[in-house]
Amino acid sequence: MARIDLDLAHCYRPEQAEIDYALLPLKMTFSDGGAYALLGPSGCGKTTMLNIISGLLIPSEGTVRIDGRDVTHASPQQRNIAQVFQFPVIYDTMTVAENLAFPLQNRRMPTAQIRKRVGEIAEMLELSAQLDRRAAGLSAEQQQKISLGRGLVRPDVAAVLLDEPLTVIDPNLKFQLRRKLKQIHRELKLTFIYVTHDQVEALTFADEIVVMNRRRAVQVGAAEVLFERPAHTFVGYFIGSPGMNFLPARASATGVNVAGQLLATLPHRAVPDGELKLGIRPEYLTLAAHQAPGALAARVTHVQDLGTHLLLSAALDGHTLKARLASDVAPPQVGESVWLQVISEHTCFYQDEELVA
Amino acid sequence: MQLSLEGVTKQVGPETWLYPLTLAPRPSEVTVLLGATRAGKTSLLRIMAGLDRPTTGHVRVDDQDVTGLSVRKRNVAMVYQQFINYPSMTVAENIGSPLRLRRELNIEQRVRELAERLHIGQYLARYPAELSGGEQQRVALARALAKRAPLMLLDEPLVNLDYKLREGLREELAQLFASGESTVIYATTEPGEALLLGGHTAVMDAGELLQYGATTEVFHRPRSLREARAFSDPPMNLLTATTGTGSVQLQGGPTLNLQLPPTAAGTVTVAVRASALRLQPRTGDVALAARVELSEISGSATFLHVSSAMGELVAQLTGVHAFEPDEPVTLHLSPAQVYVFDSTDTLLIAPERST
Numbered sequence: 001m002a003r004i005d006l007d008l009a010h011c012y013r014p015e016q017a018e019i020d021y022a023l024l025p026l027k028m029t030f031s032d033g034g035a036y037a038l039l040g041p042s043g044c045g046k047t048t049m050l051n052i053i054s055g056l057l058i059p060s061e062g063t064v065r066i067d068g069r070d071v072t073h074a075s076p077q078q079r080n081i082a083q084v085f086q087f088p089v090i091y092d093t094m095t096v097a098e099n100l101a102f103p104l105q106n107r108r109m110p111t112a113q114i115r116k117r118v119g120e121i122a123e124m125l126e127l128s129a130q131l132d133r134r135a136a137g138l139s140a141e142q143q144q145k146i147s148l149g150r151g152l153v154r155p156d157v158a159a160v161l162l163d164e165p166l167t168v169i170d171p172n173l174k175f176q177l178r179r180k181l182k183q184i185h186r187e188l189k190l191t192f193i194y195v196t197h198d199q200v201e202a203l204t205f206a207d208e209i210v211v212m213n214r215r216r217a218v219q220v221g222a223a224e225v226l227f228e229r230p231a232h233t234f235v236g237y238f239i240g241s242p243g244m245n246f247l248p249a250r251a252s253a254t255g256v257n258v259a260g261q262l263l264a265t266l267p268h269r270a271v272p273d274g275e276l277k278l279g280i281r282p283e284y285l286t287l288a289a290h291q292a293p294g295a296l297a298a299r300v301t302h303v304q305d306l307g308t309h310l311l312l313s314a315a316l317d318g319h320t321l322k323a324r325l326a327s328d329v330a331p332p333q334v335g336e337s338v339w340l341q342v343i344s345e346h347t348c349f350y351q352d353e354e355l356v357a
Numbered sequence: 358m359q360l361s362l363e364g365v366t367k368q369v370g371p372e373t374w375l376y377p378l379t380l381a382p383r384p385s386e387v388t389v390l391l392g393a394t395r396a397g398k399t400s401l402l403r404i405m406a407g408l409d410r411p412t413t414g415h416v417r418v419d420d421q422d423v424t425g426l427s428v429r430k431r432n433v434a435m436v437y438q439q440f441i442n443y444p445s446m447t448v449a450e451n452i453g454s455p456l457r458l459r460r461e462l463n464i465e466q467r468v469r470e471l472a473e474r475l476h477i478g479q480y481l482a483r484y485p486a487e488l489s490g491g492e493q494q495r496v497a498l499a500r501a502l503a504k505r506a507p508l509m510l511l512d513e514p515l516v517n518l519d520y521k522l523r524e525g526l527r528e529e530l531a532q533l534f535a536s537g538e539s540t541v542i543y544a545t546t547e548p549g550e551a552l553l554l555g556g557h558t559a560v561m562d563a564g565e566l567l568q569y570g571a572t573t574e575v576f577h578r579p580r581s582l583r584e585a586r587a588f589s590d591p592p593m594n595l596l597t598a599t600t601g602t603g604s605v606q607l608q609g610g611p612t613l614n615l616q617l618p619p620t621a622a623g624t625v626t627v628a629v630r631a632s633a634l635r636l637q638p639r640t641g642d643v644a645l646a647a648r649v650e651l652s653e654i655s656g657s658a659t660f661l662h663v664s665s666a667m668g669e670l671v672a673q674l675t676g677v678h679a680f681e682p683d684e685p686v687t688l689h690l691s692p693a694q695v696y697v698f699d700s701t702d703t704l705l706i707a708p709e710r711s712t
Contacts (some may be wrong), residue, residue, distance in 0.1 A: 033701055042489075042519070046628065156647035175651070179650060179651040179662070182682065183682065185684070198520070199520070199655060200654065200655045200656075203677070204651070204652070204653045204654050222679070224678075224679060226677075227657065227676060227677040238521060239656045239657075241524055243521075273511075283676055304552070306552045306553065307552050307573070307577070307632075308632035308673065309675075312620075324675070327710075343563045
């Protein structure tokens with residue numbers, strides 16, 4: 001169990017132009033026993049960050065600390081970090097029990113203690129019935145559970161790093177493993193860092209999600225915060241399907257000008273003057289009365305019945321807005337003009353892509 | 358172009374891959390083939406394309422029998438799961454290849470138009486290996502569209518892309534298909550994708566065609582429990598119940614006031630879509646006591662898995678809701694929002710719709 005502090009950057013070349021950075025300067029703390037996810041599209045820097053934490057990569061600048069101790073140049077073994085990869089890493093010819101015992105034997109743990117610990121981990125992963133079976137004959141899901149078990153078996157492990165661990169798992173079984181991972185984290189209270197591009201896996205597993213884009217951590221927060229108050233327009237876009245709606249806006253002392261209309265902002269939300277982007281999620285964009293305060297007129301371009309709800313698309317000043325509507329209301333017709341409530345408690349304002357109000 | 362399949366089957370050794378199947382997809386529109394893996398979607402697409410010959414039955418195109426006519430002699434465009442491009446050709450040459458084969462004029466202009474529409478205009482001089490997965494699939498799609506074939510077949514074309522890329526590309530494809538240039542057949546395992554594409558849907562399961570109709574109609578009025586199951590994600594909650602007078606009694610749960618057809622008697626299945634279970638009660642609702650197993654969060658929705666005296670249930674909630682495992686929770690359900698299937702799994706009643 002450990003707390004991990006990063007204060008570093010990683011650059012492939014000595015010139016240090018921004019484009020050469022695989023990871024731009026960042027400062028971050030992973031608390032002891034926390035469940036974290038690194039989430040972002042391919043090329044965002046999440047794997048670089050993971051490799052720096054595990055010790056497979058030494059950052060070009062800065063330090064990695066585990067419980068305050070500088071481990072920047074320490075190997076993964078010295079850091080005592082366990083890793084689980086996309087594909088099962090197991091010894092085919094060994095039994096499940098032998099596979100699980102291997103990391104403990106390497107550390108010369110007494111046999112009786114090994115047996116006890118292997119039994120506990122197998123129980124937790126529902127592998128008890130397979131302990132004497134050869135690993136080779138098992139399903140991909142069970143093999144991946146063994147990989148996970150090998151990571152968890154050392155009681156003194158500082159952190160468990162998981163790199164897209166559910167890639168090989170059948171879609172129908174993913175739910176069970178997601179639940180299992182969450183249970184295990186609660187029981188073992190280890191620091192878990194889970195890397196994925198899949199928002200469901202990240203948001204379901206982690207208490208804190210690090211959203212990454214273009215080699216930078218753009219927001220660290222709980223799923224609810226990423227949904228309600230995205231700190232960066234990228235988070236608004238990346239989290240949720242469809243993502244957040246954005247409209248250019250210009251704020252002044254009298255209100256915000258959006259698509260040629262002056263709208264009053266909420267009194268308790270001070271919006272800084274200047275060029276802004278207004279962001280509102282489709283789940284919060286509602287139909288409003290004709291000329292309602294904080295609402296704008298838009299022309300309906302598409303209404304899709306998505307079974308459990310309707311998705312309305314509307315054009316406003318060259319922009320498309322999407323609104324999720326309950327399916328028990330009569331939907332507006334294509335071509336019709338509707339009023340959409342763009343200013344509400346859920347409206348976010350962005351300046352240079354960063355949340356300002 | 359009217360494609361029609363009449364009594365088509367596919368037998369491979371002792372295994373039946375397709376049971377007798379008759380289908381006439383709507384011309385110039387999108388037909389979604391929806392089904393889990395091994396439902397028979399790819400087998401059917403290959404027969405439609407002329408890549409495989411059906412064991413029995415006929416394939417007709419505009420009343421001409423084309424059964425067994427090779428794919429080379431048919432005018433068909435196909436897009437696969439894997440990003441298939443010619444590695445030694447540039448993006449422009451890839452897109453233009455079907456046009457060069459036909460010695461068409463103005464190839465360059467047509468290629469440029471298509472590349473612009475699929476947002477790969479800036480990559481025309483590059484090679485496929487220099488592009489990301491999403492861009493490579495755009496090249497394959499542009500080449501299929503360049504062909505202007507009257508029949509376009511797509512076999513899970515977006516399955517290997519990240520969900521954000523999938524979201525954008527799916528929307529663009531739906532717009533391209535709407536031009537009505539081709540009859541489009543689009544295979545997918547995802548109910549949500551079928552609904553986003555709209556058009557018509559053919560639900561398939563284990564080599565059988567179960568139901569064909571307008572996508573929303575099939576979703577809202579599945580003929581039997583099998584169609585309902587195949588067209589639900591997350592899965593429908595299936596509850597065993599016994600019929601009473603003007604009501605059904607859920608096993609291990611409350612009584613729902615429901616008018617069933619007079620023929621209904623004995624044991625029935627009450628099917629509840631995940632989205633019909635809510636945290637906030639409304640007038641006329643029944644309450645279901647449950648315990649949280651896991652709250653799965655997808656970004657804009659939460660799938661709350663719970664256990665209850667009626668069995669395991671899943672509720673789909675809008676927005677992000679955090680729950681701790683084992684936390685008690687009460688879910689609310691309006692009896693007007695349930696489906697009821699009889700003991701032979703045939704639909705008795707479906708929720709009424711305002712639209």
